[in-house]
Amino acid sequence: MATKRQNLRTAAxxxxxxxxxxxxxxxxxxxxxxxxxxxxxxTHLKYDQGPNNLTYTFTQSSPTHLELRQAHxxxxxxxxxxxxxxxxxxxxxxxxxxxxxxxxxxxxxDDRHGVIYCFVPKVACTNCKGIMIVLSQxxxxxxxxVWTLRQLMHHKLKNYTKFxxxxxxxxxxxSAFRNKFALPNEDxxxxxxxxxxxxxxxxxxxxxxxxxxxxxxxIYRLCHPCQIEYDFVGKLETxxxxxxxxxxxxxxxxxxxxxxxxxxxxxxxxxxxxxxxISVADxxxxxxxxxxxxxxxxxxxx
Numbered sequence: 594m595a596t597k598r599q600n601l602r603t604a605a606x607x608x609x610x611x612x613x614x615x616x617x618x619x620x621x622x623x624x625x626x627x628x629x630x631x632x633x634x635x636t637h638l639k640y641d642q643g644p645n646n647l648t649y650t651f652t653q654s655s656p657t658h659l660e661l662r663q664a665h666x667x668x669x670x671x672x673x674x675x676x677x678x679x680x681x682x683x684x685x686x687x688x689x690x691x692x693x694x695x696x697x698x699x700x701x702x703d704d705r706h707g708v709i710y711c712f713v714p715k716v717a718c719t720n721c722k723g724i725m726i727v728l729s730q731x732x733x734x735x736x737x738x739v740w741t742l743r744q745l746m747h748h749k750l751k752n753y754t755k756f757x758x759x760x761x762x763x764x765x766x767x768s769a770f771r772n773k774f775a776l777p778n779e780d781x782x783x784x785x786x787x788x789x790x791x792x793x794x795x796x797x798x799x800x801x802x803x804x805x806x807x808x809x810x811x812i813y814r815l816c817h818p819c820q821i822e823y824d825f826v827g828k829l830e831t832x833x834x835x836x837x838x839x840x841x842x843x844x845x846x847x848x849x850x851x852x853x854x855x856x857x858x859x860x861x862x863x864x865x866x867x868x869x870x871i872s873v874a875d876x877x878x879x880x881x882x883x884x885x886x887x888x889x890x891x892x893x894x895x
Contacts, residue, residue, distance in 0.1 A: 659838045666826040669891050674819035682813070682885040689750070689820040690743055699807070699815045702749065708843065709749065711757040711816035714808040715768045716829050721758060756825035756839060757816050758832070759890045762883040766794075767867045769808040788870055795878050812886045826890070864895055 656664070673680050684692075701710045710721060760768075767787075774785045785793070793799055794809065807815065816823075825842060827835035840846040868876060880887065880894065887894060 659834060662831075663825060663838070666828075666891060667823065670818050670823070670826070670889050673889055680888060684814070684817075685819050687820060689747070689817070692817055692820060696814070696817075702753070704749075706843065706845075707749075707753045709753045709755045711755070711821070711823075713757060713759060713765075713812050713815055715765045715772070716758045716760040716812075717832060750821060754825070754843060755821060755823045756827065757812075757818075757823055758827040758829060758835070759812055759886075760829040761864075761892050762812070762886040763868070763879070763895055764863050766790075766809055766879075766883075767863050769806075773806075773808060787867055791871055791875055791879060794882065795875060811883055813889055818889055828890075868895075 672678060674685065676686070699711050699713070701712060703709070712721060770785075770787055770790050774783065774790060775787075794805075799805075804810065805814075813819070825835075825839050827839060837846070840849055871879075876895070886892070
C-alpha cells in the first residue's frame, strides 16, 4: 500500500514537472500565430512494477530557425517595453487607448483574413500593401472614426494576426533621402544635401513646427510596438526568408508569391559612404534620436 502511494506521488510529481515545462516553453511560442511543433510521442505510467519502472516520456521536435528568429525579435521588444527595463523613450508607458486615433493611420486592416499590417515607408511597404490589396476585398486603412471604436479595435488586436516589417534606421534614412531629395520628386522641391538633411532632423525646432514626415518618422511612433503585441516582425535585411515564413503562417504560401528582395550595396557600405561627411557628434545625436528603433528591433549601435 505504501509503495503504491509512493508511486502515485512520484507520478503526480512527474506530471507537474511535465506541465511546468510545457507551460514555460515561451522562448518560441509567445504569440498565437507561430505555433510550436510539439509532438507527444509516448505517455505511459506503470504502478504495478515498482518505482524503478515508472516512466513518463515525451519528445518535441525542434523549432525551426525562422521560428526562433521570430521569438527572439518579439522577446527583445517585450523586454524593452517592460516596466522592468531601464530603457525609456517617449510614449513607452502609454496604453493603447491613450494613443490618438490620428497616430494609428499606418495600421491596415484585412477583416477578411484577420490580418493587421503596420506599414513603414521605405521598408518594402509598397509590395506588402499590394499583397494586402490582392488578398482582401474590403481592405482598409482605419480612419479616426474607426479607431474611436476602441472596443472593436481591442477585439481585432487580440484576435487578428499583426505584423510589420522594419529596417536598419540609418539605412532607412538614406533611402528616404535618396527618394525624396536626391531624385526628382513631385512632393519635395527642395534641393538638399544629406548633411543638411541630418541637420534638419537634429534641429529641435523641426518637430515643434510639424511632426516628422512618415518616411523618416521613428518606426516605434508609427507602429506602437509597446502597445500592440505583434505576432510577426519581419526585416528588410532578411526579406525573402521572412516573407516566405509570414505567408506560411497566414496559410497563403500557395496563393501569393512575394517579389524577391531588392539587393544593392550592403547596409554597412551605405552607412560608411553616406555618413562620411557627418560629424561624430551629429552621428551620436542622430543615434539618440532613433535609439528606440535601434534597440527595440535588434540593430546594433552603428
